[in-house]
Amino acid sequence: MKLIGSKTEHDLRKILVKSNELLFKSEENKRLLEVVRSLYPEMKVAYIIDWIPEQGEDIYKLLIDNNIILEIELDRNNAEIKPIIEFKSITQYLQGLSKQNQIKLGVALDLASKYLDNMNS
Template identity: 40%
Template sequence: MGMKLKGTLTEQAYREELKASKFHLFNDMSKRRFLNIIRKTFPAMRTAHVLSWIPDQGEDIISFLVDTHSVIKIELDRYDDTVTPVVDVYPIEHWMKGLSKTFQIKILVALDMAKNDMYQSN
């Protein structure tokens, strides 16, 4: 990963957004299903950040950075708990490939925050 963080306004904006979405992920009842899936898939998970959120017709497709190593993409039916969620897991390097530069910056910011989270929770 050749890109480095430079402390730009874009990065600061991503940092705020990531902080807010992480707070919701861990504290909002409406996100509990996502959190449970992440915890089930990665029992050792120490932190997670929302990378992208695509609200679709009847489902939410959300990608999360798990710790600093993986991305988990979850498709969840918005109205029906009985529909099995679709879960895909990627190594972070694989996920970075072919992404736009701005989105790569967002991921670098998320990785930076995840490193701090993991360092602090030791």
């Protein structure tokens, strides 16, 4: 997806940067981060691209580095219940995705690529 520098992209960029900060620094997301790190110990960057609070669980969709979508369902009331985890490629995730969510993914991929490029420089 080609980004054009629109206001929508700018607003999504701010939301995604905040999601990254909250994932790595917030106590509320500690369990989510532990699950992600157990699966991807070499992870450099992650963005929460979707969060669906259900009645007894939270469903998160995260972009890990710039190449995998990780969907994690965490039980909100019982940390002992194993999370339900699904992996998708970027191509798989894009299938049937709304225009708004395609833009959000495009912005997240751009942020992740720039972050990874800066780490390698």
